Amino acid sequence: MSDIDVPVESPLTSASKLLSSVVSQLSTSSAPSSEQLRQLQLVSSLLSGLDPYLDSVSSPAPAVQRPLLKATAEHDWVSAWSRKQTLFQLSAAWSAGAYEGNFVGLLTKLTRAKKALEIGMFTGTTTVCIAQHLPEGGKVTALEIDPYLDTFTRPLFSQTGLSDKIDVKVGNAVHHLQAMSQNILSDQEAYDIIFIDADKPGYTTYFKTILEKGLLKKDGLLVVDNTLYKGTPWTEGLVEEEMLSIGKENADAIKEFNKVVREDKRVEVVVLPVRDGVSLIMRKE
Numbered sequence: 019m020s021d022i023d024v025p026v027e028s029p030l031t032s033a034s035k036l037l038s039s040v041v042s043q044l045s046t047s048s049a050p051s052s053e054q055l056r057q058l059q060l061v062s063s064l065l066s067g068l069d070p071y072l073d074s075v076s077s078p079a080p081a082v083q084r085p086l087l088k089a090t091a092e093h094d095w096v097s098a099w100s101r102k103q104t105l106f107q108l109s110a111a112w113s114a115g116a117y118e119g120n121f122v123g124l125l126t127k128l129t130r131a132k133k134a135l136e137i138g139m140f141t142g143t144t145t146v147c148i149a150q151h152l153p154e155g156g157k158v159t160a161l162e163i164d165p166y167l168d169t170f171t172r173p174l175f176s177q178t179g180l181s182d183k184i185d186v187k188v189g190n191a192v193h194h195l196q197a198m199s200q201n202i203l204s205d206q207e208a209y210d211i212i213f214i215d216a217d218k219p220g221y222t223t224y225f226k227t228i229l230e231k232g233l234l235k236k237d238g239l240l241v242v243d244n245t246l247y248k249g250t251p252w253t254e255g256l257v258e259e260e261m262l263s264i265g266k267e268n269a270d271a272i273k274e275f276n277k278v279v280r281e282d283k284r285v286e287v288v289v290l291p292v293r294d295g296v297s298l299i300m301r302k303e
């Protein structure tokens with residue numbers, strides 16, 4: 019909290035208060051009491067129930083996203099990886115899903131975006147949420163390093179009737195951003211909204227390239243996923259917890275990214291606790 023802010027009250031603060039109470043009680047007793055166990059169960063319910071509750075009271079997956087979600091969930095990613103068809107060991111969990119797809123779709127609509135860019139497409143479940151809110155003649159360019167995913171999504175995009183609004187560019191996003199910036203000669207040609215959701219160690223480079231090469235319009239919106247990376251930016255020791263399988267390189271990259279963004283005077287940023295953290299960054303100048 020900064021010196022001019024107000025106290026926060028959220029599901030996480032409720033969980034935190036209960037947990038502090040249990041921790042202080044446990045530090046003076048040899049075994050958990052029924053009261054301590056009850057409070058621990060409440061904490062567990064607060065933490066594990068939030069995301070399913072948000073899903074249950076938010077709009078369901080839009081019709082255009084359903085075939086992509088289904089194909090993503092049903093695909094045998096393990097076999098594709100063992101046959102060396104994919105660049106990474108992909109899994110359905112890499113999709114941002116319905117809730118976040120709707121969130122990015124809504125932002126596309128609210129900003130009245132005509133030109134959108136997604137860095138890290140995976141199976142296109144968010145790409146279609148963006149595309150469906152673009153006006154006639156609007157386009158979302160989706161950058162994806164794995165050619166397997168281009169082949170995977172092509173017939174699905176066609177099934178949704180949104181192919182004309184989607185332009186997939188296969189290859190390393192850094193190279194594409196450099197090349198695409200050559201075609202942006204004025205602010206008019208820049209993107210209205212950009213969604214970054216690719217390799218975490220690349221985030222700072224994507225951010226700097228986007229601003230330095232003028233890829234985002236003035237007052238344009240940059241949406242960045244996973245900026246609270248599993249809680250690692252503010253909780254030491256999570257990376258060492260084997261059961262959590264958290265990569266140190268990703269955790270360090272996100273911590274550094276958040277610092278870089280906060281210190282950059284060209285932007286305004288609000289980091290939201292949406293799923294694994296979503297930063298909304300607006301270009302001011």
Ligand SMILES: C[S@@+](CC[C@H](N)C(=O)[O-])C[C@H]1O[C@@H](n2cnc3c(N)ncnc32)[C@H](O)[C@@H]1O
Binds near residue numbers: 114162163
């Ligand atoms: C978390 S997934 C993206 C999920 C997707 N945006 C969604 O909303 O469902 C990350 C994707 O970034 C891609 N990726 C990783 N490194 C990349 C790079 N250097 N350039 C472009 N894409 C990359 C991966 O292949 C993967 O498909």
